[in-house]
Amino acid sequence: MGALKQALGALHQNEMRCIHRPGVNATDLGTGLDYNIFNVEGNVEIRMMFGQVTTVIGATANLIFLNFTSVVPAATVPLCAVVGAAINADAVNTLYVWAGTIAGALTVAPNIGHSGTDLQAWGGNTILLSPGVIGVDVGAAGANTGDIDWYILYTPCYPGAEITIL
Amino acid sequence: MSVTQLAQNSFQVGIKGAVNRGVLADMQASPVNLFRVSGGPVLVSQLWGFVTTGITNAVIPILTFNPDTGAAAAIATVMLTMAGFAPGTMIVWGGTRAGAAPVPTAALGMSAAGETVMVSDYVILVPGLLYYTNAVVDTTGIMDWFINYIPCTPGALVAAA
Numbered sequence: 001m002g003a004l005k006q007a008l009g010a011l012h013q014n015e016m017r018c019i020h021r022p023g024v025n026a027t028d029l030g031t032g033l034d035y036n037i038f039n040v041e042g043n044v045e046i047r048m049m050f051g052q053v054t055t056v057i058g059a060t061a062n063l064i065f066l067n068f069t070s071v072v073p074a075a076t077v078p079l080c081a082v083v084g085a086a087i088n089a090d091a092v093n094t095l096y097v098w099a100g101t102i103a104g105a106l107t108v109a110p111n112i113g114h115s116g117t118d119l120q121a122w123g124g125n126t127i128l129l130s131p132g133v134i135g136v137d138v139g140a141a142g143a144n145t146g147d148i149d150w151y152i153l154y155t156p157c158y159p160g161a162e163i164t165i166l
Numbered sequence: 167m168s169v170t171q172l173a174q175n176s177f178q179v180g181i182k183g184a185v186n187r188g189v190l191a192d193m194q195a196s197p198v199n200l201f202r203v204s205g206g207p208v209l210v211s212q213l214w215g216f217v218t219t220g221i222t223n224a225v226i227p228i229l230t231f232n233p234d235t236g237a238a239a240a241i242a243t244v245m246l247t248m249a250g251f252a253p254g255t256m257i258v259w260g261g262t263r264a265g266a267a268p269v270p271t272a273a274l275g276m277s278a279a280g281e282t283v284m285v286s287d288y289v290i291l292v293p294g295l296l297y298y299t300n301a302v303v304d305t306t307g308i309m310d311w312f313i314n315y316i317p318c319t320p321g322a323l324v325a326a327a
Contacts, residue, residue: 015178015179015180016178016179016180016316017176017177017178017179018176018177018179018316018317018318018319019175019176019177020206020318020319048209048288050207050290052207052292091235091236092235092236093233093235093236093292095290095292097290109290151207151318151319152176153179153209153288153316153318154176162175162176163176164175164176
């Protein structure tokens with residue numbers, strides 16, 4: 001069995017993978033509470049992550065950002081800085097683009113992965129994550145209407161490493 | 167594994183490509199439709215044109231994207247005149263809206279000053295139509311256009327428009 005596992009591991013290709021998490025207002029923005037979007041099962045390299053508004057955001061002035069809660073240690077850290085302006089009234093197809101850095105803000109972009117003046121570039125090459133949970137911090141403004149779909153592009157580091165939606 | 171569990175799994179992705187083969191009528195009018203994004207967002211890694219028949223007039227295309235929901239907007243500044251561009255000239259998008267116009271290069275994706283590259287790994291495009299407007303039409307030139315991209319959902323696709 002050990003030899004078989006070793007052989008299978010040798011065949012493993014670290015191919016890129018993508019996953020789409022559709023927004024559900026009842027369990028996401030509608031709660032007014034921070035919510036989780038992706039479960040990281042094993043070590044992965046993140047290549048890009050962004051949100052897409054699929055139902056116009058309501059009047060609550062949420063200031064959102066992404067965070068990560070690792071399994072070991074059991075601690076939550078921000079993945080980026082808070083978005084530059086509250087997301088209230090953001091239209092369908094507004095994008096929230098993570099720059100791949102902790103210091104960079106989640107950037108709002110209309111339709112095309114650009115900010116108002118120019119491209120929101122991916123600042124990191126790849127970001128390593130250990131097992132844990134990626135979540136959305138919605139701030140203290142409270143419940144809101146609207147939906148955000150989230151996408152993540154990543155590479156698993158070994159057989160069985162995976163990201164699933166929450 | 168249930169269908170629900172299957173839907174929660176990620177799917178393997180790679181770089182895909184699409185091509186819009188030009189015809190003589192393209193540059194004789196404006197706008198010229200290039201590609202349609204459908205089925206979900208895509209991550210664009212490269213977008214470029216390739217002159218297959220020489221261009222005569224001082225055409226000045228502006229690459230533009232019109233999402234299915236939302237307003238159309240230029241994704242690059244206006245090209246300088248393309249008069250005299252010979253077959254083999256590449257028109258390479260740098261991936262910026264406010265930066266330089268798509269850069270004409272000679273066959274290698276290189277400008278006179280150096281390599282022309284996307285400033286980011288990827289640029290997100292939601293479903294919509296990619297085209298260029300052209301204030302000065304041309305009577306002789308033909309260009310093929312190419313795009314490389316990663317689909318963000320299994321159904322996301324870019325096809326010639």
